Structures are given as C-alpha cells and as structure tokens.
Amino acid sequence: MTLKYDVVVVGAGPAGSSAARYAALGGCNTLMIEKRQEIGSPVRCGEGIARHFLDDCGIPYENKWVAQEVKGAKIISPAGNVLKIDEKHAGNEVGIVLERDAFDKACAKLAAKAGSEIWVKTTAVGLLKDDGRVTGVRVKRLEEEFNIEADCVVAADGYESQVGRWAGMKTLMKAGDITGTLQYRLTNIEPDPDFPHYCEFFLGTCAPAGYIWVFPKDECTANVGLGISLDRLKNKMDLKMYLDAFCKKDPRMKRAQFLDMVTGGVSTCPPIKETVRDGIAMVGDAARHIDPITGGGIGNGCLAGMILGKVLSEIKERGGTYSKEDLQPYEKGWRAELEETLYRNWMAKNKLVTLSDEDFDKIIATLSTAGIEKLSVHAMLKVIKERHPDLVAKFADMI
Amino acid sequence: MPTELVSLRPNVRDNGLMAIDDMLCMHCGACVGTCPTNAIFLNEVYLTFNEDCTQCGMCVKVCPVGAIDYPHGHKLTQLK
Numbered sequence: 001m002t003l004k005y006d007v008v009v010v011g012a013g014p015a016g017s018s019a020a021r022y023a024a025l026g027g028c029n030t031l032m033i034e035k036r037q038e039i040g041s042p043v044r045c046g047e048g049i050a051r052h053f054l055d056d057c058g059i060p061y062e063n064k065w066v067a068q069e070v071k072g073a074k075i076i077s078p079a080g081n082v083l084k085i086d087e088k089h090a091g092n093e094v095g096i097v098l099e100r101d102a103f104d105k106a107c108a109k110l111a112a113k114a115g116s117e118i119w120v121k122t123t124a125v126g127l128l129k130d131d132g133r134v135t136g137v138r139v140k141r142l143e144e145e146f147n148i149e150a151d152c153v154v155a156a157d158g159y160e161s162q163v164g165r166w167a168g169m170k171t172l173m174k175a176g177d178i179t180g181t182l183q184y185r186l187t188n189i190e191p192d193p194d195f196p197h198y199c200e201f202f203l204g205t206c207a208p209a210g211y212i213w214v215f216p217k218d219e220c221t222a223n224v225g226l227g228i229s230l231d232r233l234k235n236k237m238d239l240k241m242y243l244d245a246f247c248k249k250d251p252r253m254k255r256a257q258f259l260d261m262v263t264g265g266v267s268t269c270p271p272i273k274e275t276v277r278d279g280i281a282m283v284g285d286a287a288r289h290i291d292p293i294t295g296g297g298i299g300n301g302c303l304a305g306m307i308l309g310k311v312l313s314e315i316k317e318r319g320g321t322y323s324k325e326d327l328q329p330y331e332k333g334w335r336a337e338l339e340e341t342l343y344r345n346w347m348a349k350n351k352l353v354t355l356s357d358e359d360f361d362k363i364i365a366t367l368s369t370a371g372i373e374k375l376s377v378h379a380m381l382k383v384i385k386e387r388h389p390d391l392v393a394k395f396a397d398m399i
Numbered sequence: 400m401p402t403e404l405v406s407l408r409p410n411v412r413d414n415g416l417m418a419i420d421d422m423l424c425m426h427c428g429a430c431v432g433t434c435p436t437n438a439i440f441l442n443e444v445y446l447t448f449n450e451d452c453t454q455c456g457m458c459v460k461v462c463p464v465g466a467i468d469y470p471h472g473h474k475l476t477q478l479k
C-alpha cells in the first residue's frame with residue numbers, strides 16, 4: 001500500500017497549521033504530521049503576538065488561548081529610562097499574551113475543520129526524491145517506518161528545520177544571526193502599578209546583543225526570558241547566568257517561583273534566498289521568517305502559512321505540478337509581505353548590537369520625551385537624527 | 400553516618416566527538432538548527448550526534464541549559 005497526498009505538511013506549529021488549513025480549504029488532499037505527542041506542548045515561546053495577525057490570517061478570537069491582553073510595550077534602558085508604546089504600534093509581539101499550547105491546538109483544529117488530516121507522534125526522518133524533485137517524506141509513526149508520497153512537501157518544522165536542508169536549501173546561519181533563548185515562567189511576582197498591563201523589554205548588557213522580556217500571563221505570573229546572540233556567548237550556561245542575574249535584581253521577583261522553563265533557538269538572520277524547490281516549500285521558523293529585532297515569529301508564520309496554503313490550492317485547481325515555477329507565487333507572496341521588514345530589521349539589529357548601555361539610556365530618554373508612537377525603525381531613527389546627531393553616525397547608512 | 404550513593408543511572412552519552420546529558424536536555428532543537436554540519440539528530444526526546452561533527456562547539460554555547468559538552472570536558476566524564 002502506498003500512501004499518497006497532494007500536500008504533506010511537516011510540523012504542526014502555527015505556520016504548518018495555517019498552511020494545512022488553507023491548502024485543505026482550497027481542495028488539496030492534505031496531511032499534517034507532528035513529531036510530538038501533543039500539538040503545542042511543551043510551549044517553547046514567550047507567547048506574545050500582535051492582534052492584527054489574527055484578523056490578517058482569519059483566526060477567530062477565542063478566550064481559551066488568551067492569557068492576558070496588554071495596553072502596550074514598555075522598553076526599559078539599563079539606567080531605568082522607560083519608553084511606553086501603544087500596543088497597536090509596538091511591533092509584532094505585543095497585544096495578546098497567548099496560552100501557546102491552546103493557540104497551536106486552535107490553529108490545528110482550524111486545519112482539521114478545513115479537511116486536513118493530522119497525525120501526531122509521527123516524525124519525518126527523510127525525504128523521497130526522484131531526479132532532484134521531492135516526491136514525499138519517509139516517516140516514523142509509532143513503531144512503523146514508511147513512505148508517504150506527496151505532490152508537495154511543506155517544511156514547517158521550526159527552528160531545528162531539517163526537512164528543507166534535506167532538499168538542499170540553505171538555512172544555515174552565522175553565529176551573529178543566531179539567538180539562544182531561555183525563559184522561566186515565574187509566579188508570585190509582586191504587584192507593580194503597570195503589571196500585568198505591559199509587555200516589558202529590557203535592553204543593554206543585561207542581555208548582550210539581545211534583550212530580556214517580561215510578558216505578563218496574569219496578575220502575578222509572567223514569562224521572563226532572554227535571548228542573547230550566539231557570538232556573545234562565551235561559555236556553557238551563559239544564558240542562565242544572565243537570566244538569573246536579572247531575576248535577582250528585579251525587586252518584583254524576590255519571592256517568585258517557577259512554573260516552567262523553556263529553551264529554544266531563534267533566528268535573527270536576513271531573509272533567506274530560496275524557500276521553494278520542485279515539490280517542496282518552507283514556511284515559518286524553518287524559512288527563517290522570524291523578525292530579527294523582536295524574535296517574534298508566530299504572526300509571520302501564520303501569515304506566510306496562509307499565503308502558501310492559498311498558492312497550493314491554486315496549483316491544485318489548475319492541475320499544476322507543484323514545480324519550483326508553480327510555487328513562485330508563494331516565494332513572491334511572502335516576500336511582498338515580509339521581506340522588506342525582515343531585511344530592514346536585520347540591518348537595524350546589526351546596528352543596535354553595537355550600542356552601549358549609555359547609548360540605550362540616551363536613546364530611550366530621547367524617544368520617551370519625543371512622544372514617539374510607533375516602534376518602527378524608521379520612526380526611531382528620525383527622532384535620533386533630530387536630537388542626537390552624535391549617535392546618528394552609527395546609523396548613517398540607514399537613514 | 401556517611402551517605403552512600405547506591406545507584407546512578409548513567410545519563411551522559413557520547414560518540415567520541417560530543418557528549419549529551421540526557422537528564423539536562425530539554426529537547427528544544429536549538430542545537431539542531433544551529434549546527435553547521437547538520438550533525439545532530441533529535442527525535443523529540445533522544446538526541447544523537449553523527450560523524451559529520453567538526454567539534455566546532457556552537458551547540459555547546461547555544462544550549463541554554465548546558466546539556467552538550469566535549470566528551471572529555473564533561474563534568475561527569477571527569478569523575479571517572
């Protein structure tokens with residue numbers, strides 16, 4: 001017996017579910033496989049998402065995956081200068097703090113409702129190829145190992161992304177474009193007037209070439225995590241040292257206790273050159289769709305997944321072959337939505353990592369008095385240019 | 400009275416190139432996506448290295464909990 005589908009999606013994260021949903025809606029015979037035994041669990045995420053992504057991707061709001069809605073972002077410099085930004089303009093991670101396990105399941109349910117099959121505890125262990133073209137995946141499901149043929153394989157397998165590499169696509173990154181992350185979910189956090197109404201971002205040497213986030217989950221619980229660029233990590237467990245030092249210093253966390261611990265890798269690289277080949281497309285973290293400044297990738301993954309699913313449907317409808325050419329509308333489609341921002345933010349990130357604590361203090365103080373509303377690289381640079389010509393040299397080529 | 404450690408299940412495996420501490424690993428895949436030679440395979444709860452590893456050490460540094468080390472650098476190997 002050979003199993004055969006139009007589309008096999010590897011990985012049931014938000015990007016995979018979104019691709020599976022829109023492919024199935026358009027009539028593709030779709031299967032989504034997930035290697036974990038439970039979709040969405042364990043959570044590997046800070047869980048922040050900007051509200052607009054839900055509308056953009058047609059995900060109906062459900063209370064069960066909302067932990068906390070926030071008013072905006074608080075950006076805190078090393079000396080404690082604070083910049084508050086309304087959630088509408090605060091980047092792709094601020095608005096809703098999710099229950100990511102429930103959110104991922106909700107996304108998978110939408111895919112199922114659209115007609116996609118879903119298997120868990122099923123790992124892709126290799127790609128089937130015929131004369132350079134991807135023709136399916138080899139999977140291990142419980143004790144069985146077998147082949148599944150597919151007209152198109154979707155690599156939505158997250159940061160660890162092996163499927164795309166098996167097809168020969170280049171997803172390797174330089175140390176400076178890789179961020180190691182560690183997060184504690186802490187409870188028994190002491191009250192503070194702004195808590196839990198803001199997602200907080202701490203800049204400076206508390207997290208070299210990265211930042212520390214405090215995303216509230218309820219009135220006494222938060223995801224407290226950090227990301228640090230790999231080229232700044234010198235020793236084993238440096239991440240833990242930095243995060244522990246932060247928690248020790250923050251008076252609110254004096255009596256805080258652990259609910260969980262999360263680790264992971266985040267890409268902060270420029271957009272990659274190629275995300276489709278004959279019979280295969282990459283999406284989400286696998287395609288490095290993460291924003292290089294915020295490290296946010298849930299929304300971008302949902303969006304790119306939707307674009308891909310729709311393109312797969314169109315190919316099915318006109319009886320195409322899912323060749324590299326057929327898949328170009330996806331390559332062009334996600335680039336039209338995301339590429340410019342990803343590239344710009346990668347450039348800006350490369351500048352931000354050169355700033356000192358004093359620079360951050362000055363910039364945050366300036367931005368907060370200037371009443372900047374929108375956390376866009378462009379808006380920030382404009383203010384810095386007006387008020388701090390001394391700092392502008394570092395950003396000259398971006399203005 | 401001195402306490403005696405009766406049994407210790409070995410939790411560090413190595414293939415001569417790299418060592419993984421199974422009790423520390425969170426199976427997050429950060430090392431897998433980082434490895435420049437694709438030498439790490441993670442089957443959700445079981446991580447292995449293959450001979451493509453160049454011992455570059457990127458995985459050692461990116462691992463947030465310090466679960467990876469060189470076989471001889473590992474604290475438990477040193478105990479032997």
Ligand SMILES: Cc1cc2nc3c(=O)[nH]c(=O)nc-3n(C[C@H](O)[C@H](O)[C@H](O)COP(=O)(O)OP(=O)(O)OC[C@H]3O[C@@H](n4cnc5c(N)ncnc54)[C@H](O)[C@@H]3O)c2cc1C
Nearest residue numbers: 011013014015035046047048124158264284285296297298
């Ligand atoms: C600590 C941390 C904090 C973060 N915080 C935020 C945040 O606050 N906001 C935000 O927007 N983003 C955040 N991100 C990034 C965000 O988690 C990702 O961008 C998002 O999960 C990407 O979704 P995805 O569907 O591409 O991949 P994933 O959600 O990673 O899903 C990939 C799935 O594929 C499965 N898989 C992998 N290999 C195989 C295989 N061989 N066979 C079958 N299945 C496989 C995996 O088990 C996984 O379920 C954070 C990341 C980390 C690590």
Ligand code: SF4
Nearest residue numbers: 424425427428430462
């Ligand atoms: S980075 Fe560390 S914790 Fe994560 S899978 Fe690799 S060894 Fe395990």
Ligand code: SF4
Nearest residue numbers: 434452453455456458
């Ligand atoms: S040492 Fe380098 S090559 Fe070897 S497994 Fe780690 S990252 Fe890969």
